[in-house]
Structure formats: structure tokens, C-alpha cells
Amino acid sequence: MGEEYTKFIPIQAPSDWEPPSHFPAIETWEKFRKKKWEEGLSYIDSQGLPFTYRFRIARNPKHSTYTKRTEKTDQFLYSFLEENDSLPEDLNSGKKLPILELKQRIPWNSGTLVMGDEDHIRWECVTDSLLELNSVLKSDFLTKFEAEDKFDFQKGIGFINSCPTNSGFGDKLSVSIPARLADSGELRDFRLPTDWGFYREELKGRLVFFRKNFGPNRKNSFFNLVSYLALLVISGKEGTKASFAP
Structure with a gap:
């Protein structure tokens, strides 16, 4: 694997991200983080914020051709789904669909x-x-995607994908919010931690904040970022700081 490829693979962070002490609303964050993990997530959910979250993991079969879908690839996909008892069935006959009828998008595990x-x-x-x-x-x-013997994998790098920024753990977490939240000033104090590897993408009417290559040990950083972002929005709605039970 050439240096031009590997230098673009996102580096793993040494620790979970949390808002530094100089960030706005840090006292609100400190009160929030004292909550039990799932209690805190439940609190954010209960606010009915217009946030949409997305998790993605990408893989390629060993020795596959990027990114052309071939008969060999279809055989692998069929075997992968069959092994995990996930082959779609014909609604009339109840039989598993053959390879040629596998669609590009298949509902699988929520x-x-x-x-x-x-x-x-x-x-x-x-x-x-x-x-x-x-x-x-x-x-x-999700452990089904950790099979190094089935997917394109190289020691020292991780799982190999068509784009180096998608390699390593091959995962990506993102949050999409209405652009009006920034335009209205509710997020005027928000500072995206780009030095930690988060990026911003502007879509029509939406803002997307994301990071790739979290791995199993750094996903809490995403929850911390989203929770902090949510607290700023909640504070903006109330015109004060978000309040919590002592």
C-alpha cells in the first residue's frame, strides 16, 4: 500500500473528545455529564430536536476489484447474507431470492x-x-464486519476501502441538523473541533458534522459532541442555560 494512500487514512484519536474548559456553556456540560450514560441520551432524545444521526460501515471482499460489481462479488454477497440468515425471500413462494434478484439496497438488522x-x-x-x-x-x-479473513484487510492499516479516508475501521458517524439553527444564532457559540478530526459538510438546508474511523473505542466522542451541540440548542431555545435536576 503506497504512502499516497495511507497518509489520508484518518488517525485514531488518543482519547474521547469532550468540550474543553474554555468552550461556551461548559458548566451546563459538566452538570450534564454527571448523568448516567443512557439517562443523558434519553434527555437529549426527549427534547425533540431536529437532529438526524447516521452510522455507516464500509467493506470490500478480499481481492475484489474496486468498485465494479462482478459475479465474484455477487457470489460473496449472497454467501454473506446466507451465512447470516439474511437473504430476502420472495413474498409469494417464501423461497430465498437468487443472486440475480438481489437488489442494491436490502433491509438488514434495523x-x-x-x-x-x-x-x-x-x-x-x-x-x-x-x-x-x-x-x-x-x-x-456488527462483529460480522470484523472478519479479516473475508474482507480486504492489511495489518497496520485495517480494512481497505476504495477511498483512503474510508479505510482503517471503515466507519463513519454523522449528525445532520437544519442550517437555520446556525443562521438563527442558536449555535453562535458552537466551535467544531476540527483538530480532533470532525468535519462540516453543507447540504441544501442542512449542516452535517461527521468524523470517520472512530473504531470501537472512540464512538463516545460522537455522543459527547452531539450532546454538547444539543445543549447549546436547548439553551438557545430557553434563552438561558439548559437546566438539570441536582
Whole structure:
């Protein structure tokens, strides 16, 4: 693997991200973080904020051709789904669909398995609940994507994908919010921690904050970022600071 490829793989962070002491509303954050983990996520969910969360993991079969979907790839996909008892069935006959009828998008384990896109396999989950996202990230079925003998993998790098920024753990977490939250000034104090590896993407009417290559040990950083972002929005709505029971 060449240096031009590896230098673009996102570096793993040495620790979980939390807002530094000089960030706005730090006292509100300190009160919030004293809550039990799931209690805090439940509090954010209860506010009904217009936040949408997305988790994505991308993989390619060993020795696959990027990114062309071939018969060999289809055989692998069929075997992967069959092994995990996830082959779609014909609604009339109840029989498993043959390879030729495998669609590009298949519902699988509370999310969607996307085939033949930027990478051969991508599983993604979209939700407006942090509690649901937390539950998904702890699901046993995600270990199916850790098979180094089945997917393109190289020691010292991790899982290899078509784009180096998607390699390593091959995962990505993002939050999408209405752009009006920034335009209205509710997030005037928000500072995206780009030095930690978070990025901002502007879509039509939406802002997306994301980071790639979290890995299993740094996903809490995403929850911390989203919770802090939510606290700023809640504070802006109330015209004060978010309040918590002592």
C-alpha cells in the first residue's frame, strides 16, 4: 500500500473528545455529564430536536476489484447474507431470492445493506434517537464486519476501502441538523473541533458534522459532541442555560 494512500487514512484519536474548559456553556456540560450514560441520551432524545444521526460501515471482499460489481462479488454477497440468515425471500413462494434478484439496497438488522456503491458493501443506520443509535453500536451483528479473513484487510492499516479516508475501521458517524439553527444564532457559540478530526459538510438546508474511523473505542466522542451541540440548542431555545435536576 503506497504512502499516497495511507497518509489520508484518518488517525485514531488518543482519547474521547469532550468540550474543553474554555468552550461556551461548559458548566451546563459538566452538570450534564454527571448523568448516567443512557439517562443523558434519553434527555437529549426527549427534547425533540431536529437532529438526524447516521452510522455507516464500509467493506470490500478480499481481492475484489474496486468498485465494479462482478459475479465474484455477487457470489460473496449472497454467501454473506446466507451465512447470516439474511437473504430476502420472495413474498409469494417464501423461497430465498437468487443472486440475480438481489437488489442494491436490502433491509438488514434495523438498517440498510447497500451493495455496489462506492464500496462493495456498506451497512448504514439512520435514526433520530441517540438511544437507538447507542443500542445499534452495541449490537453483536456488527462483529460480522470484523472478519479479516473475508474482507480486504492489511495489518497496520485495517480494512481497505476504495477511498483512503474510508479505510482503517471503515466507519463513519454523522449528525445532520437544519442550517437555520446556525443562521438563527442558536449555535453562535458552537466551535467544531476540527483538530480532533470532525468535519462540516453543507447540504441544501442542512449542516452535517461527521468524523470517520472512530473504531470501537472512540464512538463516545460522537455522543459527547452531539450532546454538547444539543445543549447549546436547548439553551438557545430557553434563552438561558439548559437546566438539570441536582
